Amino acid sequence: MxxxxxxxxxxxxxxxxxxxxxxxxxxxxxRLWVLSPFxxxxxxxxxxxxxxxxxGSYFNTNVxxxxxxxxxxxxxxxxxxxxxxxxxxxxxxxxxxxxxVAAVGDALFWGGLRPLIxxxxxxxxxxxxxxxxxLALLLFVLLTTYVRLYGVFKGYALGPQVVxxxxxxxxxxxxxxxxxxxxxxxxxxxxxxxxxxxxxxAVALSGPLLVGLVAALTxxxxxxxxxxxxxxxLLWWCAVxxxxxxxxx
Amino acid sequence: MLQSLLCRxxxxxPLAGSVVGQWTTGLAIGCLLELVWLLxxxxxxxxxxxxxxxxxxxxxxxxGGLISFPLPEEAAVGFVALLCATVAGVGRHVExxxxxxxVRFSRRGLCSQGLAPxxxxxxxxxxxxxxxCSLLFCGLLIWLAxxxxxxxxxxxPVPTWQGLPALLLLLAxxxxxxxxxxxxxxxxxxxxxxxxxxxxxxx
Numbered sequence: 001m002x003x004x005x006x007x008x009x010x011x012x013x014x015x016x017x018x019x020x021x022x023x024x025x026x027x028x029x030x031r032l033w034v035l036s037p038f039x040x041x042x043x044x045x046x047x048x049x050x051x052x053x054x055x056g057s058y059f060n061t062n063v064x065x066x067x068x069x070x071x072x073x074x075x076x077x078x079x080x081x082x083x084x085x086x087x088x089x090x091x092x093x094x095x096x097x098x099x100x101v102a103a104v105g106d107a108l109f110w111g112g113l114r115p116l117i118x119x120x121x122x123x124x125x126x127x128x129x130x131x132x133x134x135l136a137l138l139l140f141v142l143l144t145t146y147v148r149l150y151g152v153f154k155g156y157a158l159g160p161q162v163v164x165x166x167x168x169x170x171x172x173x174x175x176x177x178x179x180x181x182x183x184x185x186x187x188x189x190x191x192x193x194x195x196x197x198x199x200x201x202a203v204a205l206s207g208p209l210l211v212g213l214v215a216a217l218t219x220x221x222x223x224x225x226x227x228x229x230x231x232x233x234l235l236w237w238c239a240v241x242x243x244x245x246x247x248x249x
Numbered sequence: 250m251l252q253s254l255l256c257r258x259x260x261x262x263p264l265a266g267s268v269v270g271q272w273t274t275g276l277a278i279g280c281l282l283e284l285v286w287l288l289x290x291x292x293x294x295x296x297x298x299x300x301x302x303x304x305x306x307x308x309x310x311x312x313g314g315l316i317s318f319p320l321p322e323e324a325a326v327g328f329v330a331l332l333c334a335t336v337a338g339v340g341r342h343v344e345x346x347x348x349x350x351x352v353r354f355s356r357r358g359l360c361s362q363g364l365a366p367x368x369x370x371x372x373x374x375x376x377x378x379x380x381x382c383s384l385l386f387c388g389l390l391i392w393l394a395x396x397x398x399x400x401x402x403x404x405x406p407v408p409t410w411q412g413l414p415a416l417l418l419l420l421a422x423x424x425x426x427x428x429x430x431x432x433x434x435x436x437x438x439x440x441x442x443x444x445x446x447x448x449x450x451x452x
Contacts, residue, residue: 015252020358020372022351023294029355033369056359060293063252102293110290118259118287122280125259130276133260140254179431187441190422195449 002078002156006038007071011152013037014067026060031070031094038074042081054091061098062105065166067148069097071155072162079159093160104171112178113143119185126192258282258304265305271312274326278308281330284422286337296348299340299383306388307333316395319402328398329391336390340383347379 002010017030032055039055061069073090080086088096117136124132155162254260258279266275282304289297310316311329318325351372358368 016369016373018252019376020351020354020369021348021376022355022372023348024352025355026294029358029365029369029372032358032365036365052359052361052365056355056365106290106292110292111288114254115287118254118257118283121259122283125276125280130263130273133254133263133276133279137254137260144252176431180433180437183431183434183437184441186422187438188445190438191442191445191449193422195446 002038002074004153007152007156008149010034010038010071010074011067011148014063014070014148014152017066018063025056025058027066028056028059031059032056034070035074039077042077057091057095059094059098061094061102062109064109064144064147065101065105065151068151068155068162068166069094069101071152072097072159075156075159087160097163101166104166104175107175108171108178109144112175112182114140116178116182116185119182119189123185123189123192126189256301258286258300261301262304262308265308266312269309269312271308274312274322275308277323277326278311278330278333279304281327282307282333285330285334296341296345298337299344299387300337302340302380302383303333303337303387303391306384307391310388310392310395316392318395318399332391332394332398333387336387336394339390340387343379343383343386344376347375350375 013034017027017034020029020033021027022029032052035055073094076086076088076090076093080089117139121132121136124135151162154165158165259276259282260279262279262282263272263275266272266278282300286297286300289300291297307329311325316329318328320328354368354372354375358365
C-alpha cells in the first residue's frame with residue numbers, strides 16, 4: 001500500500017521524466033526511472049532483465065497527465081502482487097492509454113492553457129506591468145501542480161477506472177474553450193496594437209507606408225492560410241516593408 | 250525538466266536581461282519571440298526551434314552591449330528579435346542530435362536495472378551540454394549576423410519609426426491566426442477586435 005508521501009514522491013519524480021527523452025523509446029527510460037523505487041518494493045524478486053525491458057518499451061504521453069497514468073499503473077501492479085484479478089497488467093494499461101491521454105493533455109495544456117496565460121502576460125507587459133512573466137509562471141505552475149497531485153491520488157485510488165474520470169472532465173472541450181478565450185484576448189490585443197500604430201505621431205499612415213503595410217498584412221494573411229506558415233518569414237517581410245516604406249517617405 | 254514556463258522566451262529573456270541589469274529590454278525581446286512560437290507545441294517527436302537559447306543569447310548580447318544597431322531602442326529590440334527568430338531554426342538541430350544520442354543511454358539503461366537511473370541522469374547531462382552548445386552556437390550566429398544587419402542598415406536609410414515594435418507584435422499576432430480554425434474562431438477574433446478598437450477610439 002502506497003502512502004500519501006509515496007504518491008507525492010511519485011508526482012515529484014514525474015517532473016524529471018523527460019530527462020532521458022530519446023527518439024527510439026521516447027519516455028521509456030524516464031518511466032522506468034520513475035517507477036523503479038516502487039516496483040522494486042513489490043517485485044524485488046522479479047527486477048530482472050525481462051521486467052526492465054517490459055517497462056522500458058516505447059512510452060510517450062502528456063507530462064501533466066503522466067502522474068495519473070503511472071499512479072494507475074502502480075495500482076494495477078499492487079493488485080497483481082496481492083493476487084487479485086486485474087483486467088490488464090500495468091504495461092498494457094500504459095500502452096493502451098498513453099496515446100489518447102497525450103492527445104487530450106497536449107491540446108489542453110500546451111495548445112490551450114499555455115497560449116492563454118502567455119498571451120495575458122504579453123498584454124500586461126504591453127501595458128507596462130513588467131512583472132507579468134512572474135504571474136504567468138506562477139499561474140501555470142500552480143495549475144499544473146494541482147493537476148499532477150490530483151491526478152496521482154485519483155489514479156492510485158481508481159486504478160484503470162481513472163480513464164473514466166478523465167473522460168468525465170471533458171478535457172478536449174476545455175481545450176477548445178481555452179483556445180476560444182485566447183482568440184478573444186488575441187483579437188483585443190491586435191486592436192490595441194493597431195490603435196497604437198494609427199496613433200503613432202512619428203509618421204502618418206498614408207502614402208507608401210500604408211501601401212506597404214496593406215501589402216504586408218495581405219501577404220501575411222495569405223501565408224497564414226497555408227499550413228506551413230513560418231512566423232519568422234512574416235516578421236522579416238514586415239521589417240523589410242517598414243524599412244522600404246520609411247525610405248520612400 | 251520541470252515543464253514549467255521557465256524555458257519560454259517570455260520568462261527566460263527577462264531573466265537573462267536581469268543578469269546585466271536590463272529586465273525591461275529582455276522583456277521586450279521575450280514578448281516578441283514568445284508570440285512567434287506560441288503555437289509550436291512540443292508534441293510527440295517534433296522538436297520546436299530552440300527559442301530558449303536564442304532568447305537568452307540575443308538578450309545577453311544586446312543588453313550586454315556586444316551588439317548594437319544605429320537605431321532607436323524600440324526598433325533595435327525589434328531587429329534583435331528578428332535575428333533570434335531566424336537563428337532558432339539552427340539551434341533545434343543540436344537538440345535533435347542530443348535526442349538521437351540519448352538512444353544509446355536508453356539501450357544501456359535497459360540492459361540492467363542498476364544502470365537505468367545512471368543512464369537517465371546521463372541523458373540529463375547530455376541535454377544540459379546540448380543546451381550550452383546551442384547557446385554558444387546561436388549566440389555566435391546572432392553576433393555574426395548582427396554585423397551583416399548593421400551593414401545593411403548603413404546601406405539603406407535608417408528607419409526611425411518608433412512604431413516598429415508594435416508592428417512586429419501585430420505581425421506576430423497575425424502569425425497566430427491559425428487558431429481561427431477552432432469553432433466560432435473567426436467570430437470571436439473579429440468580434441473582440443472590433444469591440445476593442447471601437448472602445449479604444451471612443452475613449
